[in-house]
Amino acid sequence: MILSPRLEDLKIIGFYLGKIILGLAFTMAIPIIFGLCFKELNPTLDFLISIEISVFLGLFLVKACHTDKDLSWMQGMIVVSLSWIVAMFLGAIPLYLSGHWKSFLDASFDAMSGFATTGLSLVQDLDHMSYTHNLWRHLIMFLGGQGIVVIALSFFVRGFSGAFKMYVGEARDEKILPNVVHTSRFIWMVSIVYLILGTFALGITGIFNGMKPLNSFFHGACIFMAAFDTGGFSPQSQNILYYHSMVYEVITVIIMVLGALNFKLHYHLWMGNRKEIFRNIETNTLFVTIIATFSIVAVGLAQTGSYPSVVNLFRKGFYQLISGHTGTGFQTIYAQQFIADWNHLALVGIILAMALGGAVCSTTGAIKMLRIGVIFKAFKEDLKRIIMPERAIVVEKFHHIKEVFLEDKMVRAALIITVAYIILYGLGALVGMFFGHPFLNALFESTSAAANVGLSCGITNAAMPAALKVTYIIQMWAGRLEFMSVFTILGFLIAAIKGK
Amino acid sequence: MKINIRLALIITLFNILACSQAVVFAQGLSSADLINNAKEYDSKPVTYIGEVVGDVMLRGEFAWVNIHDGNNALGVWMSAALAKEIKFTGSYKTRGDTLEIVGIFHRACLDHGGDLDIHAQALRKLGEGRVINQRLNLDKKNLSLILFGALFLIWILSLFRRK
Numbered sequence: 001m002i003l004s005p006r007l008e009d010l011k012i013i014g015f016y017l018g019k020i021i022l023g024l025a026f027t028m029a030i031p032i033i034f035g036l037c038f039k040e041l042n043p044t045l046d047f048l049i050s051i052e053i054s055v056f057l058g059l060f061l062v063k064a065c066h067t068d069k070d071l072s073w074m075q076g077m078i079v080v081s082l083s084w085i086v087a088m089f090l091g092a093i094p095l096y097l098s099g100h101w102k103s104f105l106d107a108s109f110d111a112m113s114g115f116a117t118t119g120l121s122l123v124q125d126l127d128h129m130s131y132t133h134n135l136w137r138h139l140i141m142f143l144g145g146q147g148i149v150v151i152a153l154s155f156f157v158r159g160f161s162g163a164f165k166m167y168v169g170e171a172r173d174e175k176i177l178p179n180v181v182h183t184s185r186f187i188w189m190v191s192i193v194y195l196i197l198g199t200f201a202l203g204i205t206g207i208f209n210g211m212k213p214l215n216s217f218f219h220g221a222c223i224f225m226a227a228f229d230t231g232g233f234s235p236q237s238q239n240i241l242y243y244h245s246m247v248y249e250v251i252t253v254i255i256m257v258l259g260a261l262n263f264k265l266h267y268h269l270w271m272g273n274r275k276e277i278f279r280n281i282e283t284n285t286l287f288v289t290i291i292a293t294f295s296i297v298a299v300g301l302a303q304t305g306s307y308p309s310v311v312n313l314f315r316k317g318f319y320q321l322i323s324g325h326t327g328t329g330f331q332t333i334y335a336q337q338f339i340a341d342w343n344h345l346a347l348v349g350i351i352l353a354m355a356l357g358g359a360v361c362s363t364t365g366a367i368k369m370l371r372i373g374v375i376f377k378a379f380k381e382d383l384k385r386i387i388m389p390e391r392a393i394v395v396e397k398f399h400h401i402k403e404v405f406l407e408d409k410m411v412r413a414a415l416i417i418t419v420a421y422i423i424l425y426g427l428g429a430l431v432g433m434f435f436g437h438p439f440l441n442a443l444f445e446s447t448s449a450a451a452n453v454g455l456s457c458g459i460t461n462a463a464m465p466a467a468l469k470v471t472y473i474i475q476m477w478a479g480r481l482e483f484m485s486v487f488t489i490l491g492f493l494i495a496a497i498k499g500k
Numbered sequence: 501m502k503i504n505i506r507l508a509l510i511i512t513l514f515n516i517l518a519c520s521q522a523v524v525f526a527q528g529l530s531s532a533d534l535i536n537n538a539k540e541y542d543s544k545p546v547t548y549i550g551e552v553v554g555d556v557m558l559r560g561e562f563a564w565v566n567i568h569d570g571n572n573a574l575g576v577w578m579s580a581a582l583a584k585e586i587k588f589t590g591s592y593k594t595r596g597d598t599l600e601i602v603g604i605f606h607r608a609c610l611d612h613g614g615d616l617d618i619h620a621q622a623l624r625k626l627g628e629g630r631v632i633n634q635r636l637n638l639d640k641k642n643l644s645l646i647l648f649g650a651l652f653l654i655w656i657l658s659l660f661r662r663k
Contacts, residue, residue, distance in 0.1 A: 042640060049640060052647035052648060052650075052651055053647065055651060059651075059658075097640065128591065209559070210555065210556070210557030210559055210563065211557060215555055236554050236573070237553075237568065237572070238575070241615065243557075244577075244612060306608060307614045309610060309614075312608055315613045334572065336532075336536055337535065337538070340535070340539075341538065341607070
């Protein structure tokens with residue numbers, strides 16, 4: 001028998017959702033300060049209106065649903081799931097008010113794309129956008145990359161057991177430190193230290209490239225946030241092609257790879273355990289899959305003869321590949337070039353890289369390296385069982401921070417999420433094909449959305465059908481939260497309708 | 501022999517004139533034309549019109565200028581002397597100069613890491629950029645004041661409720 005949710009459930013969900021909304025509202029103060037500094041009055045008003053609506057909604061929920069009770073697993077998952085949807089709507093308000101998006105749906109698309117660190121965009125006339133709005137576009141990637149709930153846990157929630165439930169609901173199943181609030185704060189500390197270093201490196205490079213110092217450091221900060229959080233937005237419409245700089249490309253590749261590594265691995269590297277990077281199953285798998293997928297891309301590009309020299313082929317092929325594999329979505333070619341200049345084999349290489357993703361507990365989306373590594377180990381174990389004598393005891397282990405024995409439940413969990421992602425990629429491709437796009441193009445764009453990548457072959461634009469925009473929004477949301485929270489909210493809705 | 505040399509000179513002169521005429525008076529191509537049919541226009545002279553956006557990035561005796569035609573921005577590599585003619589570049593507070601670029605289009609430029617770009621040979625300013633005056637949007641101002649009032653009211657009510 002399915003039990004209908006009680007009023008108490010709704011109150012608890014509403015209360016914690018309100019708190020997270022207040023946390024989100026607080027972050028809107030950053031562009032307001034920025035707008036005042038740059039004397040951009042109308043953009044500042046856009047954020048003032050948005051912060052007021054957010055505070056209004058947050059306060060209403062906190063006051064109306066006030067409770068001292070802690071979250072259950074189900075409630076925690078639903079809070080996370082709803083937080084991302086509410087964040088999308090609230091984050092879209094200043095974007096829509098800027099006049100750079102044709103509709104509120106388009107602004108919501110970009111807000112979800114930003115929070116989910118995807119990078120697909122429907123923005124219009126980006127090259128004339130204010131600093132204030134541009135900062136917000138990149139800031140939401142920085143916030144979403146760390147996790148909206150992580151923000152609340154870091155700054156607004158004092159230790160309670162429900163914190164871990166929300167943390168897990170946001171697709172972070174690994175605690176770096178024993179306390180989840182301390183873990184959240186560590187994630188922020190790592191990100192902010194890298195932010196300072198990355199902005200400095202990109203800012204100086206920009207100045208050497210001929211950019212004005214202020215613009216250069218602004219771009220540096222934005223590009224860092226987009227690269228480390230594997231987002232893929234950029235302040236100019238040409239994306240990374242705008243800079244015409246190999247040094248800029250090299251720095252962004254380094255930042256993208258750093259963003260694709262597990263925060264737990266960052267912790268061990270910071271603690272001086274440098275050997276971990278060579279022993280960890282995730283980094284080893286990442287290395288192998290990069291070589292494998294780049295080989296496919298390189299052969300494909302060599303077949304087309306699109307790039308006259310090997311250096312050019314490597315520079316273009318490798319950059320798009322790393323961008324796709326880490327889930328960033330930076331491009332140094334135009335979207336249409338994927339179709340016009342690249343052949344099917346090269347596109348398949350990029351699709352595979354996008355589908356695989358980076359490390360767990362990082363800012364990337366997609367299936368992720370730990371699961372790929374675990375599935376590979378399981379295959380290896382089964383092969384050994386077939387080859388070796390029946391009496392032999394076959395034990396497979398792998399290194400992930402510590403030595404771990406492979407268990408069936410690990411393989412099962414990895415396979416379930418992998419299958420769920422493959423279904424999500426396929427469903428999005430089906431919808432794309434329904435609207436008349438060829439299979440490979442539809443699969444490319446769908447994988448990019450669901451794996452939170454942001455590379456586009458040209459399907460994503462403001463003129464695409466609303467149903468396709470909604471499909472990609474759902475894919476970005478489900479892909480970012482890794483299904484569990486999404487399944488829970490679906491179950492909750494079914495219980496609300498059918499329950500007794 | 502002399503007649504042949506004269507004939508060759510006349511033909512060469514005619515070809516040079518014809519080519520230069522073709523470069524100067526070629527119909528402007530859009531960024532979409534160039535990107536979608538890049539192989540067709542590769543290494544050929546093209547005319548491209550658009551607004552200068554972002555920074556003029558000087559690189560020694562040359563400069564990168566990004567020019568937006570309403571659909572996409574293309575990178576144009578030009579001499580620093582040509583770039584000096586640019587007064588305004590497009591941003592939130594300015595409308596950039598509108599330029600007509602005559603140059604050689606590259607689908608995957610050998611000199612610039614395989615970038616799709618144009619190497620400018622000539623530049624003509626079709627329109628002067630300008631500073632955009634930002635006026636305060638009164639509707640937004642009023643809405644923010646109304647919302648602020650509503651928030652203040654909630655705060656007052658919550659004080660009463662607490663008492």
